[in-house]
Amino acid sequence: MSNTNERPSRRLALLGDRPGSYAIARHVRMSPRKVRRVVDTVRGMDAAQAIATLRFAPQAAAEPVRKVIQSAVANAESAEGLRVDDLYVSQIFVDEGVTMRRIRPRAKGSASRILKRASHITAVVEPRSAARKGA
DSSP: OOOOOOOOOHHHHHTTTSSOEEEEEEEESSOHHHHHHHHHHHTTSBHHHHHHHHHTOSSTTHHHHHHHHHHHHHHIIIIIOOOGGGEEEEEEEEEEOOOEEEEEEOGGGOEEEEEEOOEEEEEEEEEHHHHHHHO
């Protein structure tokens, strides 16, 4: 057990020393499996193009994913001073959140469990030029 009281930095884990920013939406009341379908379509896209794509996507999960990307872009603009035109979605992933368990009455006095799943959506945006220099 270590004696340090510092928690590891999430920014350090996601970006390291590269420029960019991230945003996290926690406890989104959608199944991670459904959200991953949407997330896979925008991974690697330019940030503006990803937002435009999600604005017209028919899936319900497109709205929270779009909001997370917009938040990450806004964080990059305000904190890092980066331009929207240079940013792209370098990482985006969905983790499983808490699962609420509900009971559904069934025949003969029995019951079945309903699982109401939630997701944590994490989006990382970086400038395209920095990614080329690092690679």
